[in-house]
Amino acid sequence: MRKGFWLTLILLGIIGAVSGGIFAEAYTRDYRLRAGTYDLERINELEEPSIILDRNGKEIGRIFVQNRSVIPIEQVPEIFIKTLRAGEDSRFLTHHGVDYIGIVRAGILNAQGGNQGASTITQQLARNAYNLKEEAKQRKETTIQRKLVEAFLARRIEDRYTKEQILNFYLNRIYFGSGFYGIRSASLGYFGKEPMKLTTEECASLVTLIKNPNARSPLNNPEVNRTGRNYVLGRMREEGFISSSELARLRALPLRLNSQPLRRGTTHLYERIAEAVGLALGEDALASGKFKVHTTILAEAQNAAQQALLDSLEKAEAQPGYTHPKYRDYRKGSPKPAEYLQGAVLMIDHDTGEVLAHVGGRDYAQVPYDFIELGKRPLGTAFFPYIYAAGLSGGQTPASLVEDEPMDNRAVMVGGREGILGEWGMEVSSPVYEGKIPVRKALENSKIAATVRFAGATGLQRVVDTAVSFGLPLQKAELLPRLAVGFEEVSMKQAVRAMTTFPRGGQSGPEKLVYLDRVENSQGRVVYRRQRQPQPTRDVIDEATAWQVHSMMVGSLFRGSSKGVLDGMLEKNFSGAGKSGTTHDFADTWFIGYNKRVTCGVWTGFLGNDGAIYPGAFGRDLSMPVWQKTMNAAAPSFGGGQLTPPDSVVEVNVCTVSGERATQFCQQHEENVNTGMIQSRSTAVGEYFRRGTEKLPFCSIHSGGTSEGGAPDITALNLPALDAVPVRPKEPTLIGDDPYHTEVPSFAATSAEGGFVRHRTNVLDSLDLTDIEDGIPLPRPRRLQIDDE
Known part of the structure; x- marks a missing residue:
């Protein structure tokens, strides 16, 4: 009986085991079959890349978790x-x-x-x-x-x-x-x-x-x-x-840490994109790969900026005066730091903050340091627009006169302590001083001494306050004249954002830069999409001041320190502007400019304070060509459109010599070196004034001026088209008092003693005064005295 019981129990156990095995076999069959479908040859494929796409869906790179x-x-x-x-x-x-x-x-x-x-x-x-x-x-x-x-x-x-x-x-x-x-x-x-x-x-x-x-x-x-x-x-x-x-x-034992992580060997741009994805989806998001990352980058602008920068830096290293380490001589893995010449390019849509191009350095694998994110360098003469914005918003005009004469460097204290302050901002090796010149000419030609004097007349505290309102970090800047030559350090982001204020009519540019538009997973599902909300703005300067500074920077492109850049611009009838920048020691060069839609900044220099790139390394030679090529690459997508003057400004013809209202006589005579003939050219140009400040005296240089005593000065007369022979009267022209206080025309000749002289009658007959508003400006009337004898 006992034996039968155990046999039965064993038989039931076998039946249960077989049944369980059959059930397990049936239940797990699908999972075993699936497990057999995986390719074991791919077990060590550590990661699948995420594809980076530009704003138009063009592949611009791949992100690996490296x-x-x-x-x-x-x-x-x-x-x-x-x-x-x-x-x-x-x-x-x-x-x-x-x-x-x-x-x-x-x-x-x-x-x-x-x-x-x-x-x-x-x-x-x-x-x-x-x-x-x-x-x-x-x-x-x-x-x-x-x-x-x-x-x-x-x-x-x-x-x-x-x-x-x-x-x-x-x-x-x-x-x-x-x-x-x-x-x-x-x-x-x-x-x-x-x-x-x-x-x-x-x-x-x-x-x-x-x-x-x-x-x-x-x-x-x-x-x-x-x-x-x-x-x-x-x-x-x-x-x-x-x-x-x-x-x-x-x-x-305590926990002792010493973090020295590996760096991802990608590019400066990919690092920014990976960082943005991490913020949007979590730091581990890209680990699984297979994402499609749609960015705001414009591939054409990014590629052009990268190549143009490399070309410019290579050209600089080929200059005879270049004595620093060269990129071509550096070998990856070298124990020596890579101290060769660097550069950076940042282009943004100045209305949305979308980044179109980001080149943070020359070679990420050798120097991962991203200048756009981490670097700060002096702006040099690229700081000038903010000085002039401070002065113009304080009541001066583009036609105001400033003294352009040599200045003792001890007044500014940059570079050497003795001698004449250099004129490196003009981007020429042999600058010319011109005496009293309009503010426009000072900015257009990036004149150093004149700008330092303008900053002094404006007030250094006002200059600092204005710069801070633009977003430049000058809150703790010492109120010393050297700040007028761009001595303080700024970042690329700050410099580009500040410049966006001019094409935006005095409104601040975007505070937040945007790199990501959306992210799709491997199944094509959108797992992140940015919120397209306008960024908050604030008033930085009034629109009249913004337009005045803009118009002067435009003049720099046509006839000033940046002359020539427009010759190679793809966008014809270019309505944008820009400003080159060079530091006093030629260690940094900049060019920052814009059109109606985008603002682009370029910097070249050293990450450390390594002295001059080479003697006479100007922004127009190193940074301006990179800016031009980057803007050209963006032109088909972001070109066109015109910047137009606001209603708060009015255009008036002024004389470029006197800064006063121009007349038909505002001309300069120059001898043609080839023919020997004397040629005349007009010195009258259109100038923008804040509405209500356009009432100016007529030119006192070309249409008759005054002597030091205030009397009309015949030596100032410039009437080449008039048949006028001055006659010096021996007696007063009026007998007795002048009860009507008759005003004598300012173009009347005077004697050395201050007495008026008479023109021949055909002189007055030949003058056409119908187009002159309010008449020709006249000296203060005075009565003629009659001797009792």
Whole structure:
């Protein structure tokens, strides 16, 4: 009877096992079949790139998660392997991909309220290499269903690869938090050392990250990491890898970090885009790859800026006076720092803040430093527009006169302490001083001494306050004359934003620069889309002042220090403007300019204070050509449109010599060196005045002026078209008092003693005064006295 009972029990057990096996076979068949579809040859494809597209859908690059450095298993210390086994998979060397004992143990612990996982190293590799979590989400599968696929795939991996190969794949792939992928990246990122130099407690700190990389990161949560580290050390004692005394010593050690992470070897632009994606989607978003990142970049402008900058810097290094290290002589991996000439280009849509081109440096692989994001250098003469904006908003006009004469450098104290202040802003080797000149001419020709005097007349505090309103960081600038030559340092972003105020009619430019438009995942679903909301603006200067400064910068392109740039512009009838910039020591050059839609800035120089690029390195030679080519590349998409004067300004003809209202006699006579003939040219030009300030006296130089005593001066007469012969009267022309206070025309000749002289009658007959508003300006009338004798 007893024997029959046991036979029956055994038979039932066999039947149950067979039935369970049949059920398990049927239930797991689909998962086993799926596990057989994965290509094991691709197990070590560590990442798939995300595609970067420009604003028109053109591919401009690919982002890889490149803060990962693959190393062979031989460069991983044995103590790390032991720590990994203790913390993650103690039976790694004996199981065949799935640890059934570990599964039972985890089930018991979880039933008791624990939270114990049972995935082996091989299962984790399968999950990460083939992105099984994401696949399970798409299939809407449970965790158990996903783990079945993992288990079957892990068995295939164990059939194909050795334990050493599996460890090698795993350690170079696994994510350790804080953006560090793979054992070498994590070792450098947290402890600043190669993996072979890791200590036991440091290994434990890294292993505890595997279960929850971000939450346990020692950079983010050091105490959480230390707690997890000590747990792993305890597991090492349980496995017999360390002694009890060693466990106590290691647990008592503090957490010592020395972060020296790997840098991603991409480009300055890609870094900005990756950063923007990280802010939008999380720092780990790009790790899975396969994104399509739609940016605001204009590929044509980006490529043109990059190439034009490289060409300009190479040309500078070929100059006879260039004595610094050269880019072509530097070798990657050299222990010496790359101290060759650098440059940067930033172009933005000044209404939306969209970045069209971003070139942060010459070669990211050699110098990852992004000048646009991190650098600051003096603006030099590119600072001048803000000085003149301060003066014009304070009541001066483009026709106001300023003295253009040599100035002792001790008044400014830049460069040398003695001698005459240089005129490097004119971008010529032999500047000419012209005495009293209109403010327009001073800015158009970027005259140094005249601008320093203008700043002094305006008031240095007013100049600083105006610059700060433009967004330039001069709050703590010393009120010394040197600030008038662009002595203070600014960033590229600040310089470009400040310049946007002029084409925007005095309104501030965008505070926030935009790189991303939208991001699509591998299935084409939009996972991020920027909110297209207008950026808030503020009044910086009035629109009249903005237009006046703009018009003077326009003049610089036609006849001033930037003359010639328009010759190569693709956009004809160019209505934009710009300003070149050179520092007193020729160490930095700039060109910042705009059209109706975009503003572009270019800088060349050294990241350190290394002196002159070469003697006479002007902005027009190094930065202006780069700006021109970048603007040309953007012209088909962002060209066209006209900047027009606001209603708050009125145009008046003024004489460029006197700064006063022009007449038909405002002419200069020049001898033609080829023919010897005297030629005349008009000195009258249209000038913009704030409405209400346009009432000017007529030109006192070309239409009759006054002597020092205030009387009309015949030497100032310039009437080449008039047949006039001055006659000096011996007696007064009027007898007795002049009861009507008769005004004598200002163009009447005078004697040296101040008496008036008479013109021949045909002189007055020949004058056409019908077009002169309010008559010709006249001297103060005075009565003639009659002697009693």
